[in-house]
Amino acid sequence: MARKYFGTDGIRGLTNVAPMTAEMAMKVGMAAGKHFQRGDHRHRVVIGKDTRLSGYMLESAMVAGFTSVGMDVVLLGPMPTPAVAMLTTSMRADIGVMISASHNPYSDNGIKLFGPDGYKLSDEDEAAIEALLASEVALAPAAEIGRARRVEDARGRYIHFAKSTFPDDLRLDGLKVVVDCANGAAYQVAPSALWELGAEVVAIGVEPNGKNINDQVGSTAPTTLQETVVASGAAIGIALDGDADRLIVVDETGAIVDGDQLMATIAGGWARQGRLAGGGVVATVMSNLGLERHLAAQGLGLVRTAVGDRYVLEKMRASGYNLGGEQSGHIILSDYATTGDGLVAALQVLAELQRAGAPASEVLHRFDPLPQLLKNVRFKGGQPLEAEAVKAAIAESEAELDGSGRLLIRKSGTEPLIRVMAEGEDRAQIERLVDRICDAVQKAAA
Template identity: 50%
Template sequence: MGKLFGTDGVRGIANQELTPNLAFRLGQAGAYVLSKEHPHPRIVIGKDTRISGDMLEAALMAGICSVGADVLRVSVLPTPGIAYLTRTLDASAGVVISASHNPVQDNGIKFFSSTGYKLPDTLEEEIEELVLNNQRPWSIPTGGEVGRVIEITDAERQYIDFLKGTVGSLEGLKVVYDGSNGAAYRVGPQVLQELGAEVIPLAVSPDGVNINAGCGSTHPEVLQRAVIEHQADIGLANDGDADRLIAVDEKGEIIDGDFIMVICALALKAKGGLAKDSIVVTVMSNLGLYIALKDAGIKIHETQVGDRYVMEELLNTGAKLGGEQSGHIIFLDYNTTGDGLLTALQLMAVLKEQGKPISKLAAQMQRLPQVLINVKVKDKKKSMENPYVLQKVEEVKRFLGDRGRVLVRPSGTESLVRVMVEGQDHDQLTRLAQSVVEIIKREER
């Protein structure tokens, strides 16, 4: 990838790295590149609830309109909702202003193509080159040729109706829902209630700075306690832009993306609805998932970490279900990106159909011990290529043999290197992971 676009768009600290000026130039360059295929582009723009969203949205819209493109403004809406509306509104592209699960000081800008998929690398690189080299090949329209902002006032209703159309009634189920004070804080509880579920809402009062703060899919502790307190059937937690889901069973135990994929894949397979009898996962998925799905005759395609790579493999293989342990799960029959609310509804539909506690459904997979440690670094590439780090990783691989595995990879969105070790003995895995972390930290000094 280039210097601006990472695996999930352009990210940075808002007003420091991701400035209004950069947002303005991205808007201009993006609209210009897209105008080659769409003479008068119409671009959907939505955002999450973080305070910097208003500032970046204004700059981005100004850039888009300044080159003669129109903005279809949907305001606060989950990322997958923006992907959906980009398709259904016949827009030229979609743009999301969000930093997903990151803290409030961060923000990001991510483009979707007219089909609702992430922009191909070639178009991202073309936009990036124009911005970084300060090129302005576009003409400057005046008068009636300047772009305008069109408010899409029923965006939430359109997205809710789409979600409702993917499942039947959820009446009789009691759910605790954690909206992470993010983009799904309204649509999440509403769609569940309209489908008949009894909903206890958490973290649905955003104030601009409390997004992902001690709540949501990355901080499920409050949700776990609330599920037990309210004797709910299930707990659901989205992240800030609601493209991922982490669930909690009736006993307060975490059900991550691996468990969710196993539950849904096995249910689909039993009904003959799992396309190609296949699923796409990343190298971070637990070995327990492989065992559970292979025993059921389900083929597993593996790819590197990142939902864009999961999507590429889905399109390459013809599979329709794939995702990540973190809760980014794609149901390609319904949407073109990871969708936390869609995933929640599909999971609850299985719960309703099978009439078993969610803990019993999760027990179809036995998790192998897995230790994951994040290490903050200055230069991810340098850390990954350090010969002492590589040597230590090889030592751990040789020690584990076929009894486990070690994976060291850079984060796609933060200045982190992630060290994951998996095997039979948790204490031993912790020691092995820590030995790799110590080398990474030593080499940082």
């Protein structure tokens, strides 16, 4: 059954416009709370958020929803998404909530839910919660209404956890690191963790005001990071997104290192140490063909999934892999975390850099990527991919590639966008094919 509210990463939308309203947040709290009231113990939910202005409103609404059905609430304040997942399990909570729209602008917000095991919800759980959203949820008797409390040391708990994933035999002393926290959820924890490990930290994107999250900073806008790395003479730059589950790196020359290169770096190091499970890496259909060829040259495999870190994780769990991720920088290290963790992934990259004793520009660019181009076409409604003109443009482009590259055209799971990607040996050809398909989609969506 098609889900009405849940996309590929929870519920997301423009704040104060359905479904991202305080009323909906309260209803989600009631429905999710009722769904996860299993067993006869006192039930608990952990709630974190990023730094968006609307986070206060949605947090309060969700507290009302959860407590109204008898769940106790633990409030973490601004915390990375992976910290919420980790603290959900360590605090023995029945459910975890992250209020965030990730890399989107401040005007958007979202609700991500985690089960008691710290993993994002299954399709079945989301369907059950949606069914409850459409019904009258029974409220708790007056004596059984839940309580809410704020945990003041949540940041310290996550910093300790993140540092524990860094190899015991290594230090970051003498390494100048620029960290861009996107004015988001990691604005306190990421610089602190790096400093405690010995790095000389230059922090940017650490002055959130409720409206500047992801605004010309962070993993989706790395220009400021690039400029700061070069100007400060840093060895490396680390960019997180608004909820810190995504990582992009900049080397000492200012060149960007994407998620594919980072997965190649970590995979190579773990394979040498005998730590890489499954004999390879799990990535999405968006990952560059160059990554696949690079891994194959080392006797390692690449398994592809649909776009979305939840699908990467599902494949990792089903097939015994411990490294997977997306080109966009969601990197899942299942030895440590149940979801993507930008800071933990960055620490593994820094470990490889320290072991190599060479500049980031030499260590982190592991393969030459094939020309790849992705463009987004916004649409207001309908099914533009079903238009005959769009189908014809796609078929014509596939025929022109004739097996020498790839096309990937899909609807975004979080925004009203059609994403058009092409990859191949000839950049000019790739640009022409993408423009052809985008033009057809635009006309169909008009």
